[in-house]
Amino acid sequence: MAAESAENAQPNQEAGTDAATDAADQRGGLSRRAVIGWAGAGVALGAASVGTVAAATRHSEDPVPAKQAVDIPFYGDHQSGIATPVQDRLHFAAFDVITTNRDALVKMLKEWTKAAAAMTAGREVGAGATGGLPEAPPDDTGEALGLPASRLTLTIGFGPTLFEKDGVDRFGLKAKRPEALVDLPQFRGDRMEAGRVGGDLCIQACADDPQIAVHAIRNLARIGMGVVNVRWSQLGFGKTSSTTPDAQTPRNLMGFKDGTHNIAGTDEAALAKHVWVAPGDGQDWMTGGSYLVARRIRMTIETWDRTSLKEQEDVFGRTKLEGAPLGKQKERDTPDLKAMKDTAHVRLAHPDSNEGLTILRRGFSFTDGSDGLGRLDAGLFFLAYQRDTRKQFVPLQTKLAANDALNEYITHVGSGHFACPAGVRKPGEWWGQALFG
Secondary structure, three states, X not given: OOOOOOOOOOOOOOOOOOHHHHHHOOOOOOOHHHHHXXXXXXXXXXXXXXXXXXXXXXXXXXXXXXXXOOOOOOOOOOOXXXXXXXXXXXXXXXXEEOOOOHHHHHHHHHHHHHHHHHHHOOOOXXXXXXXXXXXXXXXXXXXXXXXXXXXXXXXXXXXXXXXXXXXEOOOOOHHHOOOOOOOOOOOOOOOOOHHHEOOOEEEEEEEOOHHHHHHHHHHHHHHOOOOEEEEEEEEEEEEOOOOOOOXXXXXXXOOOEOOOOOOOOOOHHHHHHHOOOOOOOOOHHHOOOEEEEEEEEXXXXXXXXXXXXXXXXXXXXXXXXXXXXXXXXXXXXXXXXXXXXXXXXXXXXXXXHOOOOOOEEOOEEEEEEEOOOOOEEEEEEEEEEEOOOOOOHHHHHHHHHHHOHHHHOEXXXXXXXXXXXOOXXXXXXXXXXXXXX
16 A cells, blocks of 8 residues: 555646736635535545536636635646645546547547646636536536636646557657556556556546545546547545645544655755656656655455554554654654564665665545445555656565555456646646646
8 A cells, every 4th residue: 555655655828828827827726515524424425527526716816715725737847746736635546548530639639638727727628617608518517617726737748548558659759658668567466447547648636625626627527528538537636645744644544644755845855866857867848846646445344444453564664643653753753673573664665775766655544335245345455656666666566465454445346547748838738738848
């Protein structure tokens, strides 16, 4: 599960944009509606693409409500949603491209970019929910009217099958596939479910309001109709890691603090070393980007809940209350790895045990109802960003899969690997422009 990432274990607008629109992109706020949760464990989780809850936006000319958090900028050198502060809610979706028309795919990516820039600034998509022709479907689904952006970020990634699928180079991209974008191996203990693996594209939507995140995926899926289909998706709640080290470390569903010493979003040196693809690393179009590994990790909650506190702490190598390394007093005390069992998660995952290997993670908990046998379908949706998956996630997960005591209580059931390019730097540019250009 790489539940202790701190020990880093185990993962545009074009024409028509004016100064007022650009300024509106910098405004925003935090919705307090996030406290309603996901409106039930299995309600929206059963929907593959659209979901049954939705999020909202506001017109660019609407006044900004008071006491709101500032929107996370869409434009920049790097995509938001990677090193930016982690929000409370997630809707992740992997898509299959169903067209063979390259021009249609490029057109969709341009439309997606414009919609993403609008939604992350709290505006409606296109002409909005009520501003178009009465005889035509509205551009925006409309259930989000009047709500702020809630720090929405949208992050796009391209999967291995976009470059070649079943031996076919559908879009002339085969030669541009980065060497680091490998097909992930089958790790020991993996029990992958066919409906939760792979994808030509992915969108990671994070926000502080669950409706905002789902609304974003819903609108992008609708814009892409006829070009893409949702392959699989996942809702998440209760972030299990943080890129802001001054904030309280969140806990996972096993009750342990997760992500101590995760890479800080302000640590430019660490980000450059471990997260951002550098010039000369491979394909030029990936410079400034990062590689995302997404893993759906189911926890055997019922077994864990019947395990003694001592064994739980031995499994993680940390105390449950404080989160301190075993034998220490405070969460951020330097761990004495030799004081832990050889199979302790922290000991196996710590950079000192892995020649400094480090990843950035943005995990979320999930609860998707029950499995029909009275057991919760719950766990961790693990999101790990890194500079080169071959040198970071793959060797780390190989080690954990073989030795981690935590494996008795978890199973990896879903997986995806995606190349997330650099950010859209200004209006008029679009997602994937360097790849398709």
